[in-house]
Amino acid sequence: MRSGAVDHGAGRLLAQIVWMPNKFRARRRARRVSPDTRRERLSVISPQRRRGSTMTLFLAIVGFVLLVAGAELLVRASVRLAAIAGISPLVVGLTVVALGTSAPELAVGIQSARAGQPDLTLGNVVGSNISNVLLILGIAALIAPLVVHQKLVRIDVPIMIGASALALLLSLDGMISRLEGAILVVLLVVYTGWSIRASRKETRAVKAEYAEAFGVSEKKKEKLHPIIDVILVVVGLVMLVYGAGFLVDGAVVLAKVLGVDELLIGLTVVAVGTSLPEIATSVIASLRGERDIAVGNVVGSNVFNIFGVLGASALVSQHGIAVDPGAVRFDIPVMIAASVACLPIFFRGYRIVRWEAALLLGHYFAYVTYAVLRATGHAALVPYTWFMLAFVLPLTTITLIVVLVRELRNTRRNTRDKADA
Secondary structure (H helix, E strand, O other): OHHHHHHHHHHHHHHHHHHOOHHHHHHHHHHOOOHHHHHHHHHHOOHHHHHHHHHHHHHHHHHHHHHHHHHHHHHHHHHHHHHHOOOOHHHHHHHHHHHHHOHHHHHHHHHHHHOOOHHHHHHHHHHHHHHHHHHHHHHHHHHOOEEOOOHHHHHHHHHHHHHHHHHHHHHOOOEEOHHHHHHHHHHHHHHHHHHHHHHHHOOHHHHHHHHHHHOOOHHHHHHOOHHHHHHHHHHHHHHHHHHHHHHHHHHHHHHHHHOOOHHHHHHHHHHHHHOHHHHHHHHHHHHOOOHHHHHHHHHHHHHHHHHHHHHHHHHHOOOOEEOOHHHHHHHHHHHHHHHHHHHHHHOOOOEEOHHHHHHHHHHHHHHHHHHHHHHHOOOOHHHHHHHHHHHHHHHHHHHHHHHHHHHHHHHHHHHHHHHHO
């Protein structure tokens, strides 16, 4: 009996100290809505308000469709305009396509920031970055093992880690100010310019891969109509703006109906929804064997989300972006950990094999499960936390270290053999 009490006390202490302060847990409990209370609240909602909530949720689904379709229109039309202007396919892939696939995150981030929904803004960026690495790379590598040849990706991964660490640093005081947002936007401009300049040093194989994916033949150029593409770009932007508005409104209603924080909705539903263009781009690229594009799309999107989406959202917000303490203590560190996990995977022969893809997907679902348990204050939170800390995370860390050390030894052995020969 005493041993059980001690174990229960230790688990409760772990959940309070390691993951969130007591004040934050109290606020979570105050916000949490039990199923009985939720049913009671719904029973007293007038039919008009209930129909209004249903319509808002329906419009949120419409918003998802508008975001994805708008991003697709924007990317396709922009690629054709860039081809007409004589811009190389590699530069198009690194700029136009990368920015276009992140357009939903940008639209939702700016819309939620202007609407005074900072949790949605932050959750959208952090959740999208986590899903990009763990979910999208996992799915793409399950379809076909990803072998990375692109030099930019090998440099971009440390940049992605640095951008994630910078996001945590700026969030420590509980606020990302407008000045800090402006700094992030400037860093995006610098990063984009550097990417274009560094792309000139890429190998012929990588340039050919991008030319096949985003290039336009001379015959097709003659049939292109710039005015039509300009109109499509405008239509795509309009769809993004309205889609973002519908999605933000629906996400707020969904959070109220489920009795959870908007941060959870942003980290899961909104994040995966706005990442649909990245999912489509990476999966299609993987099916076509364009593996540099599949990986480069994810890494570039993550950098853009932090510098561009988070920076622009803070810049247009009246008082900056308020950062939830739970995001500082858990979600942003998870984003950093997901970025760091790419190092041993990418630099282990510059490839992602299927068992590593399964590992990424497993950790994504483990993260989502923890986020839901934390937001709802479920009784399984403490034992689940113990299981993750005592078994899953150490085993994953040991596996990655062993694989990396083995790969380094093989590399040294091959180098020594070549030298002896």
